Amino acid sequence: MTDFAATKALFHLPDGVIYLDGNSLGPLPRSTPDRVARTLRDEWGEMLIGGWNQAGWMGQPMELGDRIGKLIGAESGHVALGDTLSIKVFQALAAALAMTERKVILSDSGNFPSDLYMAEGLLGTLERGHSLRVVDPEAVADAITDDVGVLMLTQVDYRTGRMHDMADLTAKAHAAGVICVWDLAHSAGAVPLDVAGCAADFAVGCTYKYLNGGPGAPAFIYVAPRHARTARPALSGWLGHDAPFAFERSYRPGEGVARMRVGTPPVLQMAALEASMDIWDTVDMQALRRVSIRLTERFIEGIEARCPGLTLVSPRDAARRGSQVSFCHPEGFAMMQACIGHGVVGDFRAPDIMRFGFTPLFIDERDVDAAIAVVARVLEERLWDDPRYQVRSTVT
């Protein structure tokens, strides 16, 4: 049982900040700096090249994979860490396409753009007449036709928080002979997941959002056990080889998902992720989900009561929503800048969406009430008219 009153103390949160952007970059666990310093001084500094064995660096991608696997309902030994989410999307999609003769990849307009971009890059490289069919999120179920080879979706929409029913869509897809690639970027650590129970073929995700692995933390990939010996790695790097240090002349894929490893693991990022996973190992995802729903419902209710100019773009039904709430407003950009200036950190997604993430490990009902009060004040006093909130920078 997770004590969410206690977990808040495990994170560093700057004074005066209510951080509702843990869905974009999770905050720093208090234990992370010491953990990383240990890797730097005691491992890299003292063991030098020996750290790969003595400090277990080489095994981290699979060990951390197992810890994340528990959060997403994966079978043990079927998740590997490494690279970035875009790379993992490419790997999963390339492996899926190699399993089917069909030429259509089905996705939706709520998918994260990089997933669609990586698909475009892969199809442009393949030049074999594949096409990417992008439909509205609501139209996905009906678009699973028997010319579709792969269904590639992000479960929780990064802008609206709308959540697909993974079990239902996967079952529909399988009934039509379609292979499923699920992106869990906004799901892992946000909602209970059961990739094994859903019979997902491939799943990928990142660890710097809800999982607090830090900026640039590695991504993960899950390959269903039934595909583990046949999935063909398009990115066949040495650490996915069956015997990386035999330096054989030809590639032989490693056992299971280990073949999806590519190059040298980012040891410092892995160390930071270990520190946050020490927290996540103790989290009951069902309990977390209950708190998450309570927080998001309270926020929606409060904003709608006090900020009539804001329009909810997240599903009102909590069962169809991840752990974020989005509202739109034509002046959303400046409005969010004003909120940030007044200590409520959410973020903005073009053209007009203000996103607020609710992460029970460090956000409680008092934070929600305080955030509502700030957003209401920004609106009532038109604080967003201040010209300094109008200047756009590259990342918001």
Place this chain on the structure above:
Amino acid sequence: MTDFAATKALFHLPDGVIYLDGNSLGPLPRSTPDRVARTLRDEWGEMLIGGWNQAGWMGQPMELGDRIGKLIGAESGHVALGDTLSIKVFQALAAALAMTERKVILSDSGNFPSDLYMAEGLLGTLERGHSLRVVDPEAVADAITDDVGVLMLTQVDYRTGRMHDMADLTAKAHAAGVICVWDLAHSAGAVPLDVAGCAADFAVGCTYKYLNGGPGAPAFIYVAPRHARTARPALSGWLGHDAPFAFERSYRPGEGVARMRVGTPPVLQMAALEASMDIWDTVDMQALRRVSIRLTERFIEGIEARCPGLTLVSPRDAARRGSQVSFCHPEGFAMMQACIGHGVVGDFRAPDIMRFGFTPLFIDERDVDAAIAVVARVLEERLWDDPRYQVRSTVT
């Protein structure tokens, strides 16, 4: 002018260790732990999501690219950091193949296996009748025939230290209409380089060896300015998009080499690399090369004089050798373990090669003499007969 007597103090080297493996994993710069701690506490901890702009995380891949660019003789703005070397090899090779109708990739048996594996994976994905032709290093020049589309080589052989003449082979290749992809893993920070002067088409490399970026440090990619607007990214991730935060529905490649960025940069690894680049910014590569040659020649002379059982497998001519020296011996594995046990850290590469890297930033002539004495003692006293040196582990 670099003062190599002074640079040694900038690195942490464990007591009693002569570290001749900086060609595999460079040692820890003393400034790195504080630099990384600052990124953790002052940037991630305090700025949270704002770190992408305020701390400049988003710009690091290009800024660090420029600093590395100076070491490899690249034009400013044409090197990007990110991912792992295997991924960068894939990107360069895929872009090169898209520029030619020819179907043969020429490489050599001295290339690092992962480069060949990544090529296999790419060709298997393309399924367009390409083939990978692997010849002996000495046969490369004559194998540049007009059916070859891409010449893909690692300049310095990871096992023997043999160094290709990059300018000469690139000129020969261009005369035959062949595009060149150079892997500089064992060259960057080891020998003076001039990718622009050589007219290399693509170059890639890693930063955790001679450049001291730490375990899992990011890789780099150079795209010649003449290809910068046409090179097609196969791995078309959002951070290579012309406007990553516009979240457009389709991919549009960014300006120049920035299109070779893929996903979120590994910020902690970038911070560590910044610390080591503060040292590298001051290094005169011509001066370093002179010292490197002096050290390697002294080592060869000393070992050959005192260890008749060891056979030199590196080129004797310094002009044809990188910054490492390799000797072979049937009992090389146990022998290297015994050397490590007695404070001289080199490494072993199957089947019988003992590698010793000479990195003037922290290795001097006294170290060379002391290392020779240890290797000689291991041989004379058959210290490698000790059973504890016979046990093989995964990484050596």
